[in-house]
Amino acid sequence: MSAERWAIVEIMGHRVRAGRVSEVTQFGVVMCRIEIPTPDGEGIDHVEDYGGGSIFAIAETTKEKVLERYRQYTPTYAQLARENPTIGEFDDVDDDPEFIACSSCAKALLEDDTTELEGRIFCNACAEQERATATG
Numbered sequence: 001m002s003a004e005r006w007a008i009v010e011i012m013g014h015r016v017r018a019g020r021v022s023e024v025t026q027f028g029v030v031m032c033r034i035e036i037p038t039p040d041g042e043g044i045d046h047v048e049d050y051g052g053g054s055i056f057a058i059a060e061t062t063k064e065k066v067l068e069r070y071r072q073y074t075p076t077y078a079q080l081a082r083e084n085p086t087i088g089e090f091d092d093v094d095d096d097p098e099f100i101a102c103s104s105c106a107k108a109l110l111e112d113d114t115t116e117l118e119g120r121i122f123c124n125a126c127a128e129q130e131r132a133t134a135t136g
């Protein structure tokens with residue numbers, strides 16, 4: 001078998017496909033077969049065959065360039081989920097900063113911005129008020 005040919009193929013109808021190209025005969029007609037790689041380059045996602053007449057241009061390139069092109073596309077959710085199995089856990093907020101509500105005004109506060117008075121958490125403004133009313 002001849003060396004692999006990778007190309008970016010422009011097809012009638014504003015389609016552009018990038019993949020491994022080869023000539024195949026389908027029903028007696030020679031066609032351009034484009035094997036679209038999986039994003040990791042390890043396999044073939046799907047195969048498309050085009051008749052020579054519907055091809056505007058073929059730009060020969062390398063496998064690396066083809067894969068780079070696919071990586072530039074916004075990955076689908078399914079791809080992201082495959083590459084990062086934790087992506088489905090949107091409701092897991094353990095890594096998010098903890099917000100604490102002010103006991104008085106209920107404003108959401110980062111822990112550093114809170115003041116504790118008699119076991120209750122206040123924002124700094126409410127804490128000042130609490131202190132003032134407690135002493136006054």
Ligand SMILES: [Zn+2]
Nearest residue numbers: 102105123126
């Ligand atoms: Zn407050």
